[in-house]
Amino acid sequence: MTTEGTFNHELLESIFRTSKKTIQEYVREVDRNNRYRSIRGQTTVVGTILDDRAQLIDLYDACLQQDAHIRSVIETLESQILGDRYMLAKQNEKGKYVKDIEQTHLIQGSQFDTIIKGIVEAKLYGFTLLEIMPNTNPKTGKLAEVNIVERRNVLPEQKVVVKRQGIWYPNWDLDSATYNRNYILINCRDLGLFSATTPLILAKKFTVANYINFSHTYGQPIIHGKTVSENNGDRKRLAQDIANAAQNKVIVTGLEDEIEIKTFTMSNSEKIYTSIIEFVNSEVANLILGSESMAGGMQSYVGSTKAHQDIFRERIEVYRRFIENVMNEEVLPRLVDMGYIKPGLEFKYSNRIEMNNEDRIKLYGLITDKYEVSADEIEKEFGINVGRQINVLSADSSLPSASGSSSNDRRIMSEEEYYRRYGHPRESKVANFIMGAGK
Incomplete structure (x- = not known):
């Protein structure tokens, strides 16, 4: 599908060589990139392909296709950045982000998953060119088509897309106003993390x-x-x-x-x-990922595992911050210009703590013991329908009485739990210094 200001990415001609790759080929491609970086500030050659990374992409794809471990690592990474973890929100006067449910619904689906994957892949491959078509799906009302343009035809530093890999003409200039509205070049200005893993x-x-x-x-x-x-x-x-x-x-x-x-x-x-x-x-x-244990590695003791979990969460937070910046600086302005979403909103990941089921149950046990939690929150988190919360004392019993024992005490807690919480036995008389000891 093509519209005004776009080119048909399906007509791009690329050569795929992802078998029988060697370290010597990797060294040759790094040398090629070094030669380009050495002269890019000294030359203004037009009509010459300089920043060609097609064969380097072949090496990256070969490793991704043929190594099960790195595939599982990427799947783990994607599991932490996709799903119902992000929203479109507006910041109120207190600095709190208020979720816009209707607009958030528009950015949840397969096409936005493609956008987020493309942004993350920019850190892995070094660059990504996103193509966002302005058409919407009449059945869902969401974006109908988002594509990641074939990297073998993209010259990221020269900001050019060539129709035939390795041949300058015909090409499309990404800096031109014609293509700037529908194409987003995310360039990390390096060879990406895959340059170290390959x-x-x-x-x-x-x-x-x-x-x-x-x-x-x-x-x-x-x-x-x-x-x-x-x-x-x-x-x-x-x-x-x-x-x-x-x-x-x-x-x-x-x-x-x-x-x-x-x-x-x-x-x-x-x-x-x-x-x-x-x-x-x-x-x-x-x-x-920042941690081998998060990719299936075994740790020798519990403390080591928890330390690796903390590192993993910090690394995921870095990825999410990178995604937020690109979405707010590059993607959302174009979607607003297309009339797809309302202006004044920000793309934001939720601040929900990522934890395993055991830790989540402990946290909710701690919270519900001291605060009243709505039944909707429990159902959303665990999928369990619950009724009235029975361990919440009424407001009148929140202050200790002169007699020491409240009429609202339903004896839910044991004597030991009662003593640990209030610091005195259940039947003891405690003076209320707030209300006055003589009352």
Whole structure:
């Protein structure tokens, strides 16, 4: 679909080479980028492709396609930035963000998920070009089409999109007023986080291949047959019987013949392979999520896990802040200009603390013990319909009486809990210094 001020991204011609990638190719592409960065301030060449990262994108995509661990890390990251975690809100005079429910509904759906993924991928790949079409879906009233333009055809520093990868003409200038309304170039001005993970994953891929060859050679047990006969024919016959026993499950030997199965213990060579693989997985998770334990790694003790959870939350907060800035500075102004959303609103992630179910239950137990929580909040958080909150005392019983025991005390708490909360036994007489001790 094309409209005025857009080009058909489906007509872009790209070359995909994502198999048999090597570290040497990665080094060559980094050298190419270094040469461009060295001369970009000295040249004003027009009509020449300089910032071509197509082959670097091939390396990034190859690692993402062929390594299960980094795919799981990216899925974990996306699980923390998508969903009902964000809103469109307006800040009131007290500095509190008030959610606009109607406008927030317009930015929830598959097309806005594409926008947020594209923004996060800008940190991973180094850049993203978003195409936002002004059309709306007549059934849902939401944006009908949002696309991430093929990165192999985008020259991010030159702000140009070429129709054919590696060929200058025809092209589209993203700085022109014609395309500025519908296209958003998010350029982090570096090679992205994948530039650090790619050499590690390429090394891991060859390590795994060598590990498989090693296991084929040394991983199978050896069957050792012993016979007292000095005759080569008898020895060959025993060897053949042992070989056939793998299929037939039956072997008959002489009284003095012996058969032993010898397995290899884990050697230093095998430890080298497994250590390299674990090291790469740890480094990739630490770089993207800030914590390997959040990507499935095991920690030795509970305190370590909690420390990693804190680091993980801080890293997710950085991603969310980056998304908020791009949305408020680049995306929302264009959507307002298209008439899709009302002006004066900000894109904001909720301040809800991310925690596991056990910690969430403990938190709600603490809150409901001291504050009255609406039934709607409990249903929204846990999906459970509840009635009236029974552990909330009336306002009259909030102050200690002269007799020490309130008429509204329904004996819900044990004597021990009552003492821990109020600092005196249930039936003791406590002077009320607020109301006057003599009353």
